[in-house]
Amino acid sequence: MEELFSEIKPALTQDEALAEANRCLSCFDAPCTRACPTHIDVPAFIKKIATGNLRGSAKTIFDANVLGASCARVCPTEVLCEGACVMHDLHARPIQIGQLQRHSTDWAMAHAMLPFTKGTRRRGKVAIIGAGPAGLACAAGLEQRGIDAVIFEAEKEGGLNTTGVADYKMTAGFSRREVAFLKQSGLTIKSGVRVGKDISLSDLERDFDAIFIGVGLGRVGKLGIAGDTLPGVVDAIDFIAALKQSHQTPVGKKVVVIGGGNTSIDAVTQALALGAEEVTLTYRRKLEEMPAYEHEVELAKKFGARFEFSLLPIRIIGEGKVQAIEFSRDDKVVRIDCDMVILATGQKPHLPFFESLPNVRIERGSVVVNEKMQTTNPKYFSGGDCVSGGKEVVNGVADGKLAAQSIAIWIEGKHG
């Protein structure tokens, strides 16, 4: 069973990586680089693999994206760098950029290379709330510029990288290794510290020049229909987080996953991997309208998932535990018998925390920022899922990186 959780794509061998690297055309001002939210110089790092300069290759990656190792695993490369590869126009397979990036970053981690170096100390101290991709990238960007950054993490270091990515893409263990790798370069993380409970925002305001909010999103929450508190009704975020702790997580025989995003796909594939006999993904709209990537949907099909569309959940039925769920479709009631319902209808924002932020505007559940990632309170910056409403790891990194640059400029201006 464990193999169902192991990474679907095995790492490239040395020979495979060389052959693939040599296939790259080395485009000028390359489309893949443009398509990457962190603008990794892809042709440069690939060329360096071809010449055997893996240290230089990894440096090119980390200079643009300190989380290059996890992005190599979890990025939807099909719609980003590899989707932009000119090889498509030559009717050839795109270069396996993600796999090559993994080749270099794996080498770097195995050879105790540092992902970044701290800059000469300058004035300024920044509090980062949340050790997810955005927070880590922001902290690294600040430390590189010589500004002290302290990350406060209430739950798991690595954020959703550690708790929310299906194991076949990246294990929790790898995410922890990556955080440890970043710490070797000098990131400071205060773990188990919840801002607002263990330390107050006013304390942070007093002790730090700026505050970066990278708290991401919360749990999916309830549907607000009858029966959604029955045992057997599970939050997709909790389900995947539990699963990443232990592959012995209980799963039903007949599972219904509600939602059409990439998280629902993860829930579907992981429920099947755990041994569920039948897993049905239900979505309230049509297949074409599903927010999940096409390649993710294909993957779920490969795992053996069933798909039902245009189903709006009405109520969950059961005595003491889930026995069935009823949906409406075209004014008709559709009933699916099941013993587990996984809710994947979208993560909810951390609203109570947002409300405690002084003069920081929140709109439709997201922190509002300008093009510099600065909120309406100039001392507060933000990025990642709590701003975007839920995007990719690489978008979080890009936000954190940009925020670090803006914060450094802002602090410089403040201190004159």
Add this chain to the structure above:
Amino acid sequence: MADLSINFCGIRSPNPFWLASAPPTNTGDQVMRAFDAGWGGAVWKTLGDPIVNVSSRYASVDFGSVRMMGLNNIELITDRPLDVNLREIAEVKKRYPKQVVIASLMVESKREAWHQIVKQAEGAGADGLELNFGCPHGMSERGMGAAVGQVPEYACQITEWVKQVARTPVIVKLTPNITDITYPARAAKKGGADAVSLINTINSIMSIDLDSFSPRPDVAGHSAHGGYCGPAVKPIALNMLAQVAKDAQVAIPISGIGGISNWRDAVEFILLGASTVQVCTAVMHYGFRIVEDMVEGLSNYLDEKKIASVSELCGRALPRVSSWENLDLNYKIVAAVDEQKCIGCGLCYVACNDGAHQAIGARAKNGRTEVEILEDKCVGCNLCSLVCPVDGCISMKQIDAGRPPLTWKEYQRNPNAHTHLAHK
């Protein structure tokens, strides 16, 4: 079907494809398997006094993922006893009377030694002799191989000795490790050679191990210069072939050698004056089986061109090999990009901008690089079309200058009459 058979200074061969004197022709077993595969002839691995070889012997240059773009070796002539080789030559000739066996020879520079080896080779039934005046490594240190080929007088002298006793055609194999290859070619002719073959391998150090600092091929941490061959040397071979073929003082048949890997390469050699071609590296890479495509490809090509016999191709491109001073200065081409085919990789832009004449403009469009040829700046150098990864995307189109052809000599007589050629 076109006639592929060849009469090479009296030696009849079923096709122009011969194996060069090298490891693939080391034994009778190999040569017979090659003939079974379709090779028209084989030049036996050079016979001579017994030698001892080193280990390792070969090294290669890769290009990207392509292996053995170039190969070199520090192997010497045959290390098998002469009587064994002679016996096997006789056996091969008995079993394969229609295929050509040429004995490659190299002995010390004494008339008696040459007379003896010539008689032995012919006695075994060789159809012809190839005098190895080209081997650049090992043997040359002992005054043989390239040491002979680099001194036209020596080459002439030994050819004369051989011709004193030879009853079969004598081919002199030339070394490219010389300033002007026509000199030893003329010397061979003067000595009475019936033909020349070229090129032998080029002096080379293949590479250095970045960890041990040992050159390759590594022999206990050291190496020596070796003979370079394979696809990488083909342009050098073609040039030397053309030089010899155009030289009126040589005017004897030529067997072309140097990086020939397929029928297309072979046709190029034939067009520049080779009557037969010899192959080594491609066989060392892929085996004797490659000859099937060579024979088929050549035959189909001749049929398509409605050429009855391969001999008719010989030298047909030679009149077009000219001198720079005869080229037309008024001929003008510029690059044209097929926008439908362009994939937006930007390689033509960076090549032209950094490496040539700044005649391509670029801008980002839909995440790709859109390029534009600046015709007034384009000098028609070809570079963009060479780097473009898409077949037929960048073509060079001729601009009608409306002026008659103009050579450098004519231009020099009165540059002021041709101000349109001045640098802008």
